[in-house]
Amino acid sequence: MIADTLTSPVILFFVLGFVAAALKSDLTIPEAFAKAMSIYLMAAIGLKGGVEVSKSGITPEIMVAAAAGLALSFLLPVLAFALLRGIGKLSKVDAGAVAAHYGSVSVVTFVTAIELLTGEGLSPAGYMVAVLALMETPAIITGLMLARRGESAEGERNTTPWHEVLTNASVMLLVGSFVIGAIAGSDGFASVKPLFDTGFRGVLCLFLLDMGLIAARRLMQSRKMTLRLVFLAILLPLVNGTIGTIVGTVIGLDIASAAALGILAASASYIAVPAAMRLALPQADPGIYLSMSLGVSFPFNIIFGISIFAALAQALG
């Protein structure tokens, strides 16, 4: 699959962005356009997932996958925290913040995986979109608990921003369009399919062009990355993704969905979690968690991770 991946326009546009930024080109994607594309992508996968679930109904399999996703998001940060403290030499606060990112998920990594897997004839189940939405937030709670363990409540105590976390934009949009897809069903979806289905892969190309630019700029502008942290930003996706793929296989998901769960586990948040950390742990250094998740793990997952966990799921399944 890796050969197919590397000649897919989706991935090639990501590489183009990365190279352009590395050459210090002035190519940039306007912020509003990038946000528009990400809103489009989330609405589209939400709708498609909902439409599929409207056909199957809510099955026990869905409940099990949801529970597995929640459990992974809650627990993966614990292992990550240990590695970040031990190998990464990070402070408790920074390690907790980073761990939260790796327990949570990246929507774009998931969307890219769906496209690439589907291109290989491996379509993950529609309900995986719901699992994606469920996995966004639990890791934040675990990460904050780890960061604050043993901390005495002195000064202005920063409380967990429950409200911001639970109503964050991507959760609202994913869950909302999932529900809309489920209500509208195939018939209702038909009328909006030309926009949300036909154009999807092309938009993903342009969005990954931007992500390539951003990932490379983040890497180059960062002053906080040590070799240890780069190593961890590759190790953590490998470890988490392997755990996720195994869990997916064990609970009986089909091969494609098990691979998707692996990729969700491997992926690291770079929108919802950083925003929450800025509010709840302002003393944690954004230079560390953003550089790791956006600058290293995101490119790694897009280019290698997806193929790796697809292969693993096939080997196990």
Next chain:
Amino acid sequence: MIADTLTSPVILFFVLGFVAAALKSDLTIPEAFAKAMSIYLMAAIGLKGGVEVSKSGITPEIMVAAAAGLALSFLLPVLAFALLRGIGKLSKVDAGAVAAHYGSVSVVTFVTAIELLTGEGLSPAGYMVAVLALMETPAIITGLMLARRGESAEGERNTTPWHEVLTNASVMLLVGSFVIGAIAGSDGFASVKPLFDTGFRGVLCLFLLDMGLIAARRLMQSRKMTLRLVFLAILLPLVNGTIGTIVGTVIGLDIASAAALGILAASASYIAVPAAMRLALPQADPGIYLSMSLGVSFPFNIIFGISIFAALAQALG
């Protein structure tokens, strides 16, 4: 029809936006993206209307519909003004400003109505786009006259911003693309149809998502809405829409076009008229007219009004 309406993705996305804003989610649509979508929607309906008229030519029916639209836009503010003074207890200036909004029209309400009506097999005539454009401005003149009646010209007299009103963006764009559609005809339109026709409904979904967010935020942030004003913001669409539908039926429009005229009459401007009022009546309170038209009447028309006037047109027709 109301049941179909409420399970249409178009309306469900509006509801999603409304709910997200009510929950104080940080979901927002970038301004540039929203403007891009509204430019797209106006160009698309203008083109489609023009192409249809290129087939039929300019018929007496079109002239009658245009005259009816002009008359409604000129006269509806008079009734609205009386109600706003009497029931709403508004000052003359505020009542005039609000009346202008209700005499004018909302492009998005019209576009949504076209989509929903067409989904029910009720396609309004293509020339209704021209009627829409004609109805945008006359109400501004009436509203300003009502607001200024008996006012002595003291201090810096704010003159009617004729130029701004006549060349406002949506009039230019609607009329311009209508003319382009009429010149290009079906053949010329064919080459741009994939963009302007196929994607239309999907874009409308995302645009209404934004409108839901905006309407709810407007309602929540407003400090000017009294119960009386909320009541009027529902009464005025009902009254104006009923008048519009009756007029449409009486002058002999087909059922779908009569319903569309009703919806135009019921809808209230929230772009062109507020901008004109800010210039011509700066002392009128934007908190009132924007909250009424955008916060209450817009959602009411989208969710209920369209179905109501469709039913009325069918009952009368």
Next chain:
Amino acid sequence: MIADTLTSPVILFFVLGFVAAALKSDLTIPEAFAKAMSIYLMAAIGLKGGVEVSKSGITPEIMVAAAAGLALSFLLPVLAFALLRGIGKLSKVDAGAVAAHYGSVSVVTFVTAIELLTGEGLSPAGYMVAVLALMETPAIITGLMLARRGESAEGERNTTPWHEVLTNASVMLLVGSFVIGAIAGSDGFASVKPLFDTGFRGVLCLFLLDMGLIAARRLMQSRKMTLRLVFLAILLPLVNGTIGTIVGTVIGLDIASAAALGILAASASYIAVPAAMRLALPQADPGIYLSMSLGVSFPFNIIFGISIFAALAQALG
């Protein structure tokens, strides 16, 4: 062809924009939307060109066309410089800056030409996209040399911004998506074709609407345009375009590609070159070069130039 051109939606939208700005309408296209469209257009033509070349392979014909494009871009500024000094009465610095614009190319003029020519059954070869990319920068070097000839290096010497010029956004994007198209080939392109092919012409309409607005505003707000300069801004495209078309015919290009080379030669840059001039020749007056290329030559080429060089290529071919 000129009659077809003038009733094509693509051109009519340009005219609409021009008229709206001339009437001082407040119609504007958000900057982010315009940039998004230009990124889309460049990615789309790059991809399509690359896919075509992936079929033909790199032929001697391509090498010859590339060499001709490079030579034109290097040499056309010399003639332009003479005319700008002689007829235009410009200072050496201003004449050099303007000459660089006319030696370089305008991507949008090229894209519009491709659409209009293809509509007439005259499809230029796919590799012309590569020629376009090659022609962007050499003119900058010639222009700077002309502007600085005999200049003593006093004060803060402004060096040629090599890096900015070679990695400028449009070169990166055109070359990058050309390469992606060549790697992905027809099969890889199929999956992204709905976005990059089907919607192309419609997007071009909206983009030219914006270009019409911008060209007219530039003309109206400029305080630097003399009649001589307006005259030159029409003469230079005619001269350069004629040279380009003849060269294309002489080196054996098919009629459509010879016309395309003529249009490339006729077109003037208004993005890459102005940015480079601002850096390398800050004392040159942007009011002159932008008003000439964007305010006069661009509209002239879109409305007349394309048809003229198509007719010339047919007459010669």
Next chain:
Amino acid sequence: MVQTVPRKRIEILVDTPLVPRIVGKLKAVDISGWSLIHVDSGGGRAGEWQHDDVTGASAKTIVLAIASDTNTARLIDAIAPLLDSYGMLLTVGDVQVVRGERF
């Protein structure tokens, strides 16, 4: 050291639709230039607003102008009557301008 001259830095926060009127006033009192600064959102006694709420009518912009004392005084006199109905906010600060003779 390079010579600087004292000038006024005028900031006018105003409804975006009214900006052309303010620019007209600036020109009328011979202030030679202005720049419009993008304001994303804000709040005050009349509630909150965001730039991105489709209806441009509630957006606000900052008109920034550097001017001499005399022109500043003339501008204030010209604009003051409009302050209430237009809901403007007008502040004037002191700055040093390099090569500022042209303002």
Next chain:
Amino acid sequence: MVQTVPRKRIEILVDTPLVPRIVGKLKAVDISGWSLIHVDSGGGRAGEWQHDDVTGASAKTIVLAIASDTNTARLIDAIAPLLDSYGMLLTVGDVQVVRGERF
């Protein structure tokens, strides 16, 4: 000439996600209004940032508020403890405000 009053012009450069917290502090000390100015990018000891890098978490915004001396002093006291962990930059300048009684 029109009457002006002296006020403080407070500028707080802060991470965009933290803006609601700062606005909360402004309200808490009775400052009646604020405006958010759009910052495109910047750089400092922690490296550079751009507004357009998908993750809103690294964007910054300027909170602008005009306030009386008293309220300004109260705000500074309220915000100072946060300055380090929030990575803020707080400046206060003097301005004259026309019809400024309401601030």
Next chain:
Amino acid sequence: MVQTVPRKRIEILVDTPLVPRIVGKLKAVDISGWSLIHVDSGGGRAGEWQHDDVTGASAKTIVLAIASDTNTARLIDAIAPLLDSYGMLLTVGDVQVVRGERF
């Protein structure tokens, strides 16, 4: 009350393509940080411009920097020779900075 220190608030309005050059000058004189403020449009003797006119070459940006008196003087000396050809506008005002020792 919290301690404040006096600093200079430098505002440089400059063509967007030239911003990297200005930032280079800031770094050269040891000014530790800067922020770029978004300017939508403007007008002056050379006519008017809008940010949204495809050719980035006519857009302008404000470079904002807080600096000590010494660094400010060095910056002015470094930038002054460019003012004319670059069409820049450079203003310097006084502000109080909270926890400003690092500037």
